Structure formats: C-alpha cells, structure tokens
Amino acid sequence: MTKNYLFVFPTAILGGAERVMFNTIYYLLENSNNNVTVLIMSRGEQQGWEDVKNHRNINFIVKDYMSEKKSILNVTYKLIALDKRNKYDFVFSSHTHVNGLISSMRKIGFFKNANII
Numbered sequence: 409m410t411k412n413y414l415f416v417f418p419t420a421i422l423g424g425a426e427r428v429m430f431n432t433i434y435y436l437l438e439n440s441n442n443n444v445t446v447l448i449m450s451r452g453e454q455q456g457w458e459d460v461k462n463h464r465n466i467n468f469i470v471k472d473y474m475s476e477k478k479s480i481l482n483v484t485y486k487l488i489a490l491d492k493r494n495k496y497d498f499v500f501s502s503h504t505h506v507n508g509l510i511s512s513m514r515k516i517g518f519f520k521n522a523n524i525i
Contacts, residue, residue, distance in 0.1 A: 411497040413444045414490065414522070416483075416510065418476035418503050420454035425502035430460070432500070437463045445469065445490060449476040449483050449506070480509065487513060496522045 413436060415429055422430055436442045437460060444466045450473040461468040469486065473479035487510070490496075499522045501507050510524055 411440075411442050412494050413442060414494070414496045414499045415444065415446045416487075416499070416501045416506050417446065417448045418506055419451045420448045420457060420470065421451070422454070422456045429500055429502055430456070433460055433466075437465055441465065443467075443494070445494065445496075447471075447483065447486065447490070449479045450474065476503075476505065484509065484513070488518060491518045498523050498525060500525045 413433075415433055417426060417429070433444055433446065436444055442465060444463075446460070446466060446468050448470045450471055452472040453470050457468070460466055471479050471483065473482070476483075491513075496519060499510055499519055501510060507524075510519065513519060514522075514524060
C-alpha cells in the first residue's frame, strides 16, 4: 500500500540528524512505492541530495531564505497547501522549532491523521 511521507528540514545541510532522515528517505524511495515530499525551509540547495532529488516518487521543494526563521510564514502556507493536497501518513522533522511549527499546525486542524515523528 502506498504511503505519503513529508520530511521538513530547516536547511539542506546534512548533519547527523539530517543524515538519518536522508537515509530514511532513500530507503523509502528505493524499497517501496511510497510518495515522499521533502521541504527544505532555507539556504537553498546543498550538496548530497543528488541520490534522491530526481527520483520519480519525490516532490523536492527548496526555499532560499537566509534562515529558517525568515521562512516561517511562507513555509506555513506551503505546509497548509501540501496537507490539503496530499494527506500525509507520516510527518518527519529533526529540529525543535520545526517540530513546534508542525505540532501547532496539528493543534489547529492540519496533519490530523498523520503520525508526527
């Protein structure tokens, strides 16, 4: 059964937690017919994403704001649109401020059926 996954990163820089999420994305894309959306909030594209960003089942969205804090309003609107269009089964993030945004959105009615990880 196809599942929809959303991964939200503050930046495209692949540090420790981001690398774990990247490896999860890679596994999901290579081992089943899942739909994966990656939303990168700020600082544009970085190296290391070549293995997944052109996969047929990925929606790769990169914002070019100077910081994730400056991208909050635009990213919130984007997350609302993505939630309405895709109805995610799982939403992943590795940073507390992104988790706070997603949790707040859930509290007001978005990502209702998603497991937030």
